[in-house]
Amino acid sequence: MSSLDDFPADDGAAVGGVHIKYFVHCPRQLWLYARGYRPEHRSDRVAFGQVVADTTFTRRRDIDLGEAKIDWVTTGAVVHETKSSRAPSPAHAAQVRHYCLLLERRGISVRGGTVHYPLIRRTTDVPWDDDARMAAEDAETQARNVIAATEPPARLARTGCRGCSYLDYCWGD
Ligand code: SF4
Numbered sequence: 199m200s201s202l203d204d205f206p207a208d209d210g211a212a213v214g215g216v217h218i219k220y221f222v223h224c225p226r227q228l229w230l231y232a233r234g235y236r237p238e239h240r241s242d243r244v245a246f247g248q249v250v251a252d253t254t255f256t257r258r259r260d261i262d263l264g265e266a267k268i269d270w271v272t273t274g275a276v277v278h279e280t281k282s283s284r285a286p287s288p289a290h291a292a293q294v295r296h297y298c299l300l301l302e303r304r305g306i307s308v309r310g311g312t313v314h315y316p317l318i319r320r321t322t323d324v325p326w327d328d329d330a331r332m333a334a335e336d337a338e339t340q341a342r343n344v345i346a347a348t349e350p351p352a353r354l355a356r357t358g359c360r361g362c363s364y365l366d367y368c369w370g371d
Contacts, residue, residue, distance in 0.1 A: 212265030213341050215279075218296040218334075221341040222289035225351040227364055232345040237363045263304075268297045275301060277311035277324075286315060286322045292337055294324040299334040 220228040261268040270278045277297045281290055294311035302308050311324035324330070344351060353359070353368050362368075 213296070213338050213345075214263075214266040215268070215293040215296050216266075217341050217345070218337050219289045219293040221337060221344060222292040223287070224354050224358065224362070225344045226353060226368065227362065228341060228344050229347065229350045230364055230367065235364075235367065237367065261301075263297075263300050266297055266300055268301075271301070274309040275306050276309050277301065278314060279311065280314045280316065282317060283315060284318050286313065286320070291322065291324045292333070295326070295330050295334040296338065298324075298326045299331065299338070302331070 217228055217232065220231050261271050268277055269280050272278065277294050279290065279294050279297070281287075283290070290313045291311075294313055298308045298311055308326050310326040313322045313324060315321065356369070359365055359368065
């Protein structure tokens, strides 16, 4: 295992959608990710997810905000996110809310979001209103606090780690 000193935190950097998704799933995952520890780049699951995203919708327009790359935005503006997961997750909705927040900060009047799960032919609407904005701002603040921490957050209970690409790091010893 590499020393975590090898991975300085990017706590001064902007918080993107992946940061928020990881924070909601597991703060430890965010902490490791923010230090450049990214085993998901080697993960078959991630590669599979990319294939699903690339082949499900043919008419799409990625929006690259720098700190976040949104799958696509339709008129309105509605933020769309595609997941290869077979189960909707609060982390996915939080990711979409964060994209709504980032767009709104750029002066865009956001209508809401939709998470697409093509493998189970399901969509989940993500409302965008005052409560959602507060939740997004709160998640961003908490994510920054996690990133800035000098020690990694505790591991989740093992059952919460199923499918996580950081399994070897957290449980490999
Ligand atoms: S393996 Fe478990 S504790 Fe480690 S980052 Fe993933 S979810 Fe968190």
